[in-house]
């Protein structure tokens with residue numbers, strides 16, 4: 199009984215403090231600021247002040263929530279909460295150095311499932327809001343997720359196949375090889391679309407459909423969606439670092455290397471986002487099914503060859 | 505005022521999200537908003553973000569001559585902006601109707617008679633720096649809780 | 664690739680953004696807010712006549728003053744008033760007018776009061792002629808400077824008459 203309580207406590211700790219909400223939120227804001235600043239500097243602009251994402255969040259917390267007429271209140275308000283909870287729970291599973299939560303067999307499956315929840319929430323948010331624009335955004339998001347999830351899931355599953363286990367800690371400790379490299383490329387291919395960044399920012403195309411599927415959200419629920427996005431950035435970059443960057447025996451060094459790798463990945467996708475224009479949905483689809491499919495096939499083949 | 509309220513008040517000044525509303529403008533004023541996003545003026549240095557939907561906005565920039573039909577639209581959009589909110593009137597048109605005043609489909613009255621205006625930016629069209637100045641003033645009013653809608657709601661709560 | 668070169672070049676250069684307090688200069692020919700010089704104005708009303716949006720209006724307090732009013736919220740900064748003012752009493756300033764808070768009213772309203780003066784001959788209150796105008800007008804003598812338009816006309820016709828009609832006849836006529 200005691201063991202159950204203590205492991206529950208460590209999960210709670212992982213969820214609430216590190217790598218959960220208390221530390222991931224500032225980290226997410228930092229990464230958000232880094233991306234916005236980098237975009238601005240690449241465009242020759244000054245860019246936002248350092249605390250900008252924090253100010254945005256606090257301001258939204260202090261605003262009124264307008265709920266559109268004819269919308270189901272409960273679902274409307276629950277979606278952002280579920281979204282934040284799911285990404286944070288997913289982050290709590292990632293074996294970052296200092297994560298108090300014990301690693302479970304099969305937690306990769308749980309992680310992949312939890313990572314789909316915010317996307318689901320976004321799609322539902324678009325449909326629930328009863329706004330035409332929100333529904334178009336939701337449709338685009340849902341369709342796009344069918345495309346980018348192919349390389350994304352294959353990259354992780356190939357790593358699981360390589361490590362011979364669906365446990366995050368084994369994935370992290372798997373001996374470095376060719377599959378790591380191939381899977382990393384496949385993962386990076388899916389990343390811009392997962393982060394809704396430029397060539398694939400089809401679901402949040404503010405010039406075409408006004409805003410993303412949060413179009414009808416305001417005040418604290420919108421703040422939670424923004425927070426969920428920030429934590430998702432941390433989740434994606436740190437997941438990449440944990441799975442694909444070779445670990446050293448020293449946890450502190452690992453942590454620094456992971457954070458640096460996360461920032462480097464963000465810098466790369468931001469550079470791509472600034473240098474490119476938005477694709478159409480069909481083009482993005484074709485890209486992911488052709489090139490993403492090809493990369494996935496090569497990666498899977500490499501795991502089988504060995 | 506406790507700490508959280510203070511932080512929120514500061515955030516209101518540091519993160520003014522704007523949404524623009526063309527109430528029948530000749531487009532001159534709207535064109536002058538575009539340079540705000542360009543490298544030279546870069547409104548993002550003040551935390552300004554341009555949003556397409558009133559639900560995300562703190563400040564509504566209203567430009568153009570008020571017409572009989574845009575009156576309803578202005579009221580509708582204004583009602584959708586979550587509190588606390590501010591209104592910035594761009595150019596001469598919202599203040600009086602400018603050269604269009606007196607034509608049959610134009611309201612020919614001040615925007616203040618439709619929604620409470622917090623900042624007037626003169627010009628036809630105003631220069632980008634004047635618009636930026638107007639946004640900064642409105643953001644300061646939001647921090648101080650001194651926009652007309654904030655004062656109104658406080659009065660409503662007291663009575 | 665060209666795009667990549669451009670944006671990476673931007674990264675290496677300092678940003679081109681200017682501080683809100685340090686905004687670009689306004690070109691010298693910019694037509695900003697109006698300035699009015701009451702000492703030059705003859706209250707002729709030309710400016711109000713040419714102004715399409717009726718930004719310029721006049722009020723008067725009979726026998727005391729005439730006021731020139733300007734409401735910036737109605738001006739389209741076309742510059743016609745300045746161009747047509749015969750005495751150059753109106754000038755368009757070369758700086759962009761800033762925003763104003765609503766607490767200060769609905770923007771900039773200018774009022775410029777032109778005091779009427781009694782005529783030095785008949786005592787009737789009138790808009791005094793600006794000095795520059797007097798210099799420009801041919802044949803206005805020192806003594807006639809304070810005359811009202813009516814007396815000025817009379818003085819001019821008397822002078823004319825004196826030039827053509829001998830003095831005793833003129834006296835007789837009267």
Ligand code: SF4
Pocket residue numbers: 528529530531532533567568569594595596597598602627628629630739
């Ligand atoms: S103020 Fe001038 S520029 Fe602006 S909308 Fe009116 S006419 Fe056009």
Ligand code: SF4
Pocket residue numbers: 703704705706707708709710711747748749750751752753
């Ligand atoms: S400002 Fe010039 S045009 Fe206008 S009334 Fe005075 S003198 Fe006449």
Ligand code: SF4
Pocket residue numbers: 697710713714715716717718719737738739740741742743744745
């Ligand atoms: S600049 Fe044009 S619109 Fe403005 S007061 Fe003069 S004549 Fe009228």
